[in-house]
Each structure stands twice: as C-alpha cells, then as structure tokens.
Amino acid sequence: MPLRLLLILGALSAFGPLAIDFYLPSFPTLAQVFATDVEHIQLSLAAYFAGLALGQLAYGPVADRYGRRGPLLFGVALFTLASIACALATSLEALIVARFVQALGGCVGMVVSRAVVRDLCDPVHAAKTFSQLMLVMGLAPILAPLGGGLLLASFGWASIFVSLAIFGGLALLGVACWLPETLSQSAPRPPLRGTWQRYLGLLRDREFLAYSLSSGVAMAGMFAYIAGSPFVFIQLYGVPAEHYGWLFGSNAAGFVLVAQINVRLMRYAGPGFWLRRCVWLYCASAVTLLILALLKPAALWPLLIPLFIGIASLGCIIPNASACAMAKHGHHAGSASALMGSLGFIVAAGASALVGVLHDGSAVPMALVITLCALVAVLLAWYSGQLQTYSSGSEERTV
Template identity: 40%
Template sequence: MAPQIGMPQSGWGLKAMLAALMALTSLSTDIYLPAMPTMQRELHGDAELTITGFLIGFALAQLVWGPVSDRIGRKRPLLIGLALFVVGSIGCALSQSIAAVVFWRVFQAFGACTGPMLARAMVRDLYERRQAAETLSTLTIVMALAPIGGPLLGGQILRLGDWHDVFWLLAVVGSLMLWTLRRLPETHTPSRRATTPARTALSDYRTLLAHGPFMRNTLCVAFFYVGAYAFIAGSPRVYIEHFHIDAQHYGWLFGVNIVGVMALSAVNRRLVRRFSLGALLRVSTGIAAAAMLAGLGLGLGGDGGLLAVAAPVFVFFTMNGIIAASATAAALDGVPRLAGSAAALIGALQYGSGIVSSLLLAALADGSPRAMVGVMTVFALAAAAMAFMSREDRSTAPSARLDAPRP
C-alpha cells in the first residue's frame, strides 16, 4: 500500500526527518550519560533524577499533545514542541544545581515528546499494518545512530569542555531540526481528523485502555522499556564505577548494543513480510527474557565480570529491533482514527516506564550490577507474558478496530 495522501512522503527525505524526530529522545538522554558521575559530584545531588524528571515530563506531555494532533494535525504541534525543547536545553545548560537541571529537563521533555510520538502517528497516517512495521524498522536503523553516537560524543565533549556544553549542543541540534522541519508535509488531512472537542480526550484514553489488543501490545513494549531504561539509568554507575571503565570508553560499550538493534531492525524489514507480528513478538520477547535469566543466574552465582553483564544485555537490546516496531505497528493498526492519542498513550507508557526503572534502581542499587540485571529480567519476563497473551486474530478482526466514524 502506498502512502495515503498525495505528497512526497515516501521518499528518503521524509523518512530521514521522521528518524531524526524519533531519535530526539535517545539523543536527549544518552548524550550526557558519561557526564552523570561528574554532574553528581559537582552539583551535589542525584544525577539519576535528571533522567526521572525528563521521563515524567515526556510521559505526561504526550497525553496532551496526542489528542491535540488528532484534531489540528501533526505539523504545528511538532514545531511548537521543538521550540520548547530548545528553550529547555538552554535552561539545562545554564543550571547550577541538580534541582534546576531537573526542572529544565521536565520543560525540555514537554517539547521533545512531540518528536517520537508524532513520528509514529505519521507512519500510521501513511501506511497500513505491515508496511508500518517495515517503515518503523527502517526508521529504527537510522535513529539508532543517536544512542550510538550520543555517549561517544558526550564523552568527547567532556574532554574539551564540561557537562554544560552537552546541553548547549542539544539546543543547537533542536534549532537545526526546527529550521529543517518547516518543509515537513502535513500527513493528517482535515477530512481524517477527529471532530470531537479536545476536552473529550479523557474519553479517547478510556476507549484505548479498554481495548484489549491495543493494550496487550502497548504493555509488551512498555514492559520491555522498563528493562531498557534500567540499563540506561544504571549502566553509567555499573560500567564506570563498578567495572572501572573510562568515561570516554563507556560509549563504546553502550553503542555495541545499538549496533545489534540496527542489525535486527534491518532483518525485521524482511521478517514482517513472512511472519505475523504476533509470532515475531513472541519469539523476540522470549529470547530477551531467556538472555536476562541467564545474566541473572551468572550474577547471583557470583561476580562473573563485565562479560557476564554485557553479553545478556546485548541480546536483550538486540531484540528491540523487532519488539518496538512490531508491537507499535500492531497496537496502532486497530485504532487508526485515534492514532495520535494512541501514539501518545504508547509513548507515555513506554518512556514513562523509565520512571519505574530509576525508582527501582534508587531503592535497590548497591553498587553492583545485580539490581540493574534483576530489574531487566523481571520486566523482560513481563513483556514476554504480554506477547504470549496476544492473539493475531483478535488484533486484526474488523470488530476489534476503532475506525468507525466517531460522533
């Protein structure tokens, strides 16, 4: 199926724009990971709270932007969001305390959330189920450059300057994206927009929460991301302080996981043509859970060294090349008229899951890898449970789709 509206959306230019939007969150989080130990020492506070603050703002703001985009289109919310992101980045760069950084990170997140959320909604505007999964896999390959390059770039910035400069760079990146995206076409045409007032957004979310196939696929990816964010929040301390990895080399250990994601995303573009999304989710979440169980076993049996942590984490992250694209496409397929609100709810649960990770790590971390690996294992199992509870026929049956005209 070709893109559904008559604009040049199918070219690589648009896909590059969408990939950049989806990468915005990863870049905002990952680029300053090598600086977190330094920020904690200089600002005398818990640097992990800066991730928590970002994720709180990111999760809550999406619930507002999603219904708005269903009613006024995707482009205007994107441009407003990027402007807020730039202001928030400047605020972070000028901060002199952890509390100030957390405040501006929340502000920054209110704008940043429009990128990945509306990029997913735009893919749903343009493509049907399987092509949406294939397109999301393509975007994942491109957007994976951010979490690979982010920590590496952040480490090099620390060699030349300090952590403030990391946020100045984010302000520059946001400004460049804002200028570039002026040419982005509107994918959500007036004839396809929700016609109910924005105040009915709570009703939209109640409808989505009660939609079984949508929620099973959404919780599958959300649980997986609890584990992913446990690594993102916990790995600087585990790798740099426990295993004594140099901050400048931390990015390589972080980035190798994303190489696995990129490789499997490329394979997934072909897999979605041959296998059902439900089958792909069951296999990929099962592999991720098995890898983390093995890693947990090695950890409980004693300190198995860096490889005992890095190898299971690599397998876990690699499965994201299937899980994120397939679960998102399957979830959005049944709710086309509410794609913006649905993408917002997926994003709120997906990225808000990092709040759970950071709180669990704050309560359980003892300086060893055990807490991080334990959280990743529990939620990998939960993601697999959601995948095995899903049934392809239920999510694709016409009666299960929320595409009937709304009053």
C-alpha cells in the same frame, strides 16, 4: 516512504534517546559538580521519563485535532530552549526541572512521528517503516555516548546540553521547511473536550493495551539498563567515561541490526508473529544476565554478552508491538500514539527509579529490573496472542 521524510521522522524520534544517552557519561561528573551522588543524579533521568509520559498525553489529541505540524513546531522549540536552560543550571534541582521541561518539548517528535507513519502506512508497512526509523534513530544511542564522553572531556558537561539545543534548532528547521501535513483534510477532527473519553476507550481495548504494554515494558528494561549502566560500567568496573560510549554503542548497534532484519522478516509473517517469538530471546538473555550478576564476576565481559542479546532483541519487539497497537486506530492515531508512548515511559520512569532505589554497589539491581521487565513482556505478548486478531487475515500474514 521518501528518504527525506524518513530522515526527518528519524530525527524527531531520536529526541528521546538522544537527550537521554548523550549525558549518561556525565553522571559521575554531575554528581561531583552538584555535590551529590549518582543515585540522586538519576532523578534527572526519572524526571525526563515523567515529562515524556505526561507530555505525550497532551500532544496526541492536539495533533488529531489541529494536524501534525503545529504541535511539532511548538514542541521542538520548547525542547531547544529547555536544553539551553539545562546547560545553565546551577543546582541539581534546576537541572531536574529543566530536564522535565525538555522532555515536555521533546516527546512531541515521538508522538507525531508514529502518527505520521500511521497516516501513511498499513500495519505491515508500518512495521517496516518503524524498523527503518530504528536505523535512523539508532545512530543516537550509538553516537551519543561517544560524543557525550568526548564533549565532557574537552568542554565540560554543559557542552552536552548546548549540543542538544543545536540539534533541536536543526530539527526545527527541518520540520518548518520539509515536513508536510500528513493528516488528511477529510479526516475526522475529534474535539479536545472528548480527550479523556478517547483515552478511556483505548484503555478498554485489551488488544491495544496488551500490545502497547508489551512494547512499553520491554522498553522499560532498556531504560533500566540506561539508568544502571553508568554506575556498572564506569564506577563498578572502571571503564573510562570517554570509553563508555563504545560499550553502550555496541549494544545500540545490535538493536539497529535486528531492527533491519525485522524488515526482511515481514516478508514471511506479520509483526505479531515475530513479536511473540522474539520476546522469549529477550527473557532468556535477561535471566542469564541476572544469574551472572548474582555471581559478581571480576570482569565486565560476561555481563556484556547477555546485555547485547537482550538489547538487540528489542529491535524486533518494539517496532512490531508498536505497529500492532496502532493498526486499528488510524482515526485517532495521535491519541493512540500518545497513550502508547505515555504508558511506556511511565513504566520506564518506574524502572529507572527502581534501579536507583535498589542500588547496592553491584550490577544486581540493574539486572533484576531488566529481568522483571522481560518476564512481564513475555506474559503480555502471550496474552496478546490469546486475543482476537485483526479480521482482515491470519496472524501470520496480517498481525
């Protein structure tokens, strides 16, 4: 895939994590500004997850019917305007609504980028491309908390959302000027009136559902970490807000590194093979994290080691599960991508909200939710291995 196209798709894929990670260091500040607590500020994160889940369901069928570019231009423009509204919010309620609308716009990049990859790649090359996108979009969770902390300290919390608006404007320019239409003119254009029937058909596909939920539940564990880490790092263990990004970014760097290793692993076996092995590493690190959190260590570093291993393992799990889920659905890649993304973010919204509900002033709620997600991911990955694999070859070479 051409580098320019890969960079544009990476930027579009980064809308979700960038808009999440950029404002994480501001949670304690926002709680003070809006005269509330961090648990209520986490509702703005849950609202963003809900917007990502619902918005993707709308964009997928539209992208299959009318092509990839039109929905992209609309959604990125909406994200840009909603980012400005976030910066101007004068109450927590206004911020929550603006974040929801921001997610409705930003999720288009996640849906369409996966569909574009499916338009252009076979399953193995799709897994490689998804891993390469992790390198591009992985800069977001590495740099975003660092940048967010610096902006917070220098210009205040509103500057974070102004920066997101600028990023959205640049992405809009990139799509308008350099992203071609990848949906073939000869491709079937399913009518919108059959949208729910297509979604029901996908939900009846046990293989698609198992792979999609494997990715989604694993990702939900990461978002439980995203929701809980500001409290654990900044308030519980006293990490300065401007330094929070260094810790968060180190975990994101592990995620990116493993994603690039995953590209090389495709030479030896297919994405399903590696998915069903790497998920055990994720589970082991999560259980270790929970045990350590229950022991309530006086220092933060014992928790950082299993966190790093667990988040890094997602660099193998998510791209491989995504490639497997999308492999058989090229004729409606937009709808398949939308449903996969929505399922993931519905679970992510629940996981992030659960961290807040279980809040007890320790790291245990975050660790517990991550562990639950890891255990379910193992079960789903095992179940996917029991289903019939693609007819074009063995699991090791094809899936």
